[in-house]
Amino acid sequence: MLSSICSSLLRRAALVVVVFGALAACQKNDASADQVAGKLNDAAKIAGQKLDQAASYVGQQVDATKAAAQQNLESASAPSINLDPNALASTAQANLQNAASAAHAQLGKAASLTGQGLETAGRKLQEWSAQSSASSAQSGDASDAQKQMDK
Numbered sequence: 001m002l003s004s005i006c007s008s009l010l011r012r013a014a015l016v017v018v019v020f021g022a023l024a025a026c027q028k029n030d031a032s033a034d035q036v037a038g039k040l041n042d043a044a045k046i047a048g049q050k051l052d053q054a055a056s057y058v059g060q061q062v063d064a065t066k067a068a069a070q071q072n073l074e075s076a077s078a079p080s081i082n083l084d085p086n087a088l089a090s091t092a093q094a095n096l097q098n099a100a101s102a103a104h105a106q107l108g109k110a111a112s113l114t115g116q117g118l119e120t121a122g123r124k125l126q127e128w129s130a131q132s133s134a135s136s137a138q139s140g141d142a143s144d145a146q147k148q149m150d151k
Contacts, residue, residue, distance in 0.1 A: 012050060012051075018088050
């Protein structure tokens with residue numbers, strides 16, 4: 001946000017410089033030069049006021065940020081942490097036991113599903129084998145009947 005304010009101020013200051021340069025390059029009579037100089041003076045005053053406002057705003061933001069940072073620093077330094085090795089060890093052991101129990105349950109479930117899959121595959125293989133045997137027997141009977149007719 002600070003960079004946008006600074007870039008805005010720089011643009012305005014550059015505009016004032018360009019206007020001054022353009023007026024210096026012009027060869028006008030004294031009356032119009034006085035009018036232009038008056039307008040440039042007004043523009044410079046306005047630009048100065050805007051710069052003062054921007055500087056004031058930036059100062060307020062810096063002060064607010066500084067106050068917030070100081071408050072955060074004070075609140076961050078207030079709490080103290082006490083670690084109990086026995087409590088940590090007990091918690092770690094409980095977590096390991098829970099993980100082992102969950103892993104055991106998942107392994108049991110996987111074994112059960114694998115067994116069911118193997119059982120289904122075995123049944124389908126037996127059905128296929130029986131169909132294959134019946135098909136071979138039927139084609140064999142048809143072949144024998146054809147041989148008998150040929151004789």
